[in-house]
Amino acid sequence: MDQDILTTLKLLMIGESNVGKSSILLRFTEDEFYENMQSTVGMDYKTKQVTIDGNTVKLAIWDTAGQERFRTLTPSYYRDGQGAILMYDVTDRNTFIKLETWLNELNTYCNKTDIVKMVVGNKIDLPNREVSTEEGLQFARRHQTLYIESSAKTADGVKCCFEELVQKIIQTPGLWDTHSLRLPGNGNTGGARQRIGKRGLQLTDDYQPQEAYSSCYCSLV
């Protein structure tokens, strides 16, 4: 297994109860689906390694419970999350309406700029749809998030959902590459690192104070 891991990313799964968060996660990690999934108590945790554009990253995924009462408990685990999946059930408008609340919740516990968000409309295999794709897209656009639709039952969009989120995180400068990153001289990190560009690299450990000073000085005088 021991492929060189570029970094570990922390992802959060949030949204109303019963929308299928745990089911999507199970589909993603084990490729399984239960018609009767137990309702999550508080939160659960799973990991998975994925390789995207030649970079292997470890995902630490925190699956939270959707019940309102748990909201006093779960946000504690939002800390340091780099990506969040905000899920609703396309056959239940109420879960879509509640997304706004979840988003606010997320913004109070995470710095806006530090986390990439993805809105997921789940259960598209079911016939009785209540929220259209357009509405979902509009919501995502309004809140500057990624958007995808999925079904844990048919596995549609599940892989995509995680991969796109991870890709976006890797491309966003300053989001990862912090303390979790301890690389031995390792060739295959090039891809991601180059794309990160200057600002991303600045934040790494090998970032030169000298440069920082001179750039600061130059721009001042």
Place this chain on the structure above:
Amino acid sequence: MDNSEIEDFYHHDFTTASEWEVFIARLEEIIHEWKIPNNKIGPYLKSGDFIKHTWIEAFEKLNFADVEFLLKHYKLNINDEESSAGPTEECEDARSQCQQDALDPLNDFAVLAGEHMEIARYYGIREFLVLVPAKQSSITDETRIKILLSSLNIAAINSNCEVPLLVQVQEPWQRFYLGVSIGKGSTANFEMVHVKKIPPHCKHLTGLLSLFKQRIGAGSGFRPDPVMVSIRFTYLLKDWTNSSWTQEPPDFDFMQGETLGVAELGKLPFGATFDPVGELHLFTTWPQMSENVVVDSEGFTDLEPQLAPEWTVQVKMVSSSACLLGDYLTDFLYLCKNQKTLVDLLGDAASYVSSEDQVLSSAFNALTESRIPTISTVVGKAVTKKSKNIDGPIAEEVLLPILYFLFPDAEDNPKAPYSDVNSYGVEDDQWRGIKTCAVNSLVWRLSIVAAHCAHNLGGASALAHLWHEFVQEIRFRWEKSIPIPGVGSGFPDSVRTCLLHQKLQMMNCCIERKKAREECILKSQSMDIDDPDTESEEEFFECTSEEPTDEEEPSVKTVQKTKHSLWNRPAGRLAKHPSLRLVKTGEALYLPVTQDPVPKTEDQLEEDAQVMMQLGTDQHASEMRARLMSASLLSDMESFKAANPGAVLEDFIRWYSPRDWIEEEGLDEWGQTNGHLSPRMMIPNNPWSRAWSSAQPVPAHRQKRLFDDTREAEKVIHYLVSQRLGQVAQLLLPSLTHAALYTLSLQEQEALPNLPDVTQSILNKLQFATKPIHQKLQLYEEITFDIEGVEALVAQVNSLQHKLGGNTDSKELTSFLVQLMRGKEVIVPGGSTGYIGTRITTMFREAQKAVHILTMSNSNNEMDVSGDNKQKTFPEPVCKEFILRAVTPRPSPTSTPQPQRLYACLKREYIRMAGLFSEDTIFI
């Protein structure tokens, strides 16, 4: 290794002749490679071109016998090659580029940085090749110099190169160059004189002129046109007398007790401790004029600095200016690495004594306390015996104001009460994203005061002393249930504030709950008196909450319950649900009073997450996690059962997870819609049903507390008290750095228009640095370095502004300062008579006066009394430069007139003359 080959290499035989030939050939080869020969004459230079444009450099190595040389090429990079129309056509008169440039006065006295760039200044040329011995060796031998010069000559002729070819001879520091430029019909020789002793006749323009004329006319009897002269005198100012600009560090020794004000305590110092401007160079220039309009001789001179048409200045900054804020931060960073404990620094008195014994009694003390609390140290003194006062380096008259500054509510008339400290982290806040604390809140003040201690009041042990007192006060407040001021209310904000701030918030949460508990007890006691029949549930509060964990077994509880309350009696109801009724009994559903959520600090959250993660990811781990997480679910279920006797899981689910209640057709016997649990809630033995069946009806206040404020408070105190000094400093570092940046941001300096941008970029770094719980010192070192750099710049501008602008603040001055800060030579607007010029003149006069007074007092003053008391405004110039130009026929009167130029530079320690003398090579 096989040495034979290498030895072979050295066995080649070079004769002297062939060495020379090889050398010349190599010179030609390089010249050819660089494509130098085929260059055309460029456009006339504009004023300032020498400085404005970059100089292109190239070099190649070559050897003369075993001596290594470098041939270097320098060329001014003028990009507007297209506009070169003018001279190319007209100057068919065989005048080479260097000759044209030598006569052009527009770039006189240009100061260029960089090796060998003085050549451009000496001879006024825009392009040249210079041969330099590698390894800084010197060429002093006459014959060698001659050989090198003739090599250059031959190479220039052979390669048809008009670009001046020079060679550096003598000692490298002498910057001594000789050379030649072979043009089509003329040759220019580059000559130089560099001597320590200045010949008397060379000290003035008159002498230099006759020297020049003699050299170019050689007594031919021909009357040439007047010589053109450009002159520059340089004056140096180092002694700032009244215009010096420095900042004094805050002096705590002078501020005794009451005078030690809030203003000093809450501010970080800013500025340089000695004047950051080292030198001011005033250049007074007389641009090119005819020799007969100016007189400068032994007895008389027209060259008074105030009369010079052009004034320019340049400033040199002190290389390492000591700045106060930078020093503060650097000192503090250093403390961050200190491994000593408080006991190491303060002695055993500072050791942690658990205050459990006081906890029990404190509940009642709080009520008898006067409204205004006092500072723990004061109380400690008064109350005697268990006084934990230690002998720290901070004197009491300094310590007390500090403590009152931190805890203003301890005073009757607070000098510096906290304003609203909750506004922190508002979206439009300038400091959003920096994880520290609100400006001027407790942690903010503490970090600033800590920096004062570390820097002025005794270093490490002073910080330890302050920390000890601080923790004492926190403990005191816990014991007396007095909220800590200047800390944002609510739960620890692990997103927006630093760890220390969170710890104090946690402390306040504990204090608040403790107070609530105590009030409860009080209420129930008074209630007992009023109405002894009321069987208050709170009555048992204390015993339940103080119960050790193992007694929390359901069996024990049941026993208690049957003893003290009826099984079916509803308890802990918050409100009646507007519509829902219990499925089984039809009674109204009541929302229960539930336990308050548990506040946690960031380190605790991390610990929790670690525990969860370490369980693994398999099914069993998931169940374990569910079990760990179900404490609050169970508590809610118990409260629910207590509030709703006869309730079933369905009832609970309808309240708690309404989406797991599937409605059906029809109404039940109580008139509400029928329904059933979702399939997943009906899975046998799922965590929800399991928790439900184990839940006992216990109202929230009788349950085991999910949050044990006493334990948590003790944990915080223990945490604070057990930090090593370095850890203490690290806890304070984020807010101190923030405060430093804040101090920087208050600086306004028009001459540094980018200051806000730079502050912003440091802020971005700080945002990043403050994010993790454990501080990365390296990042803070970088930020400190940045702040220091900016502080020095601001100090420099402030000093310049003070010196050159006084109180005036004009656009003209600002742009003047901006230029000066870039290290440039800047034209003084209005010259000697303008505002800035007048300021400069005054500074020179003051400095002269100071010197005069000094010499007067040293030598017997009678000497000068008789002498001219009109003491001069300006000192002797540190440098006098002259450029003389003429066009004369050489070598004979019948030759074509040729450009001639002499640059002379006179300093106290030497005279240098650099001449470019041309000769006609056709009409000799």
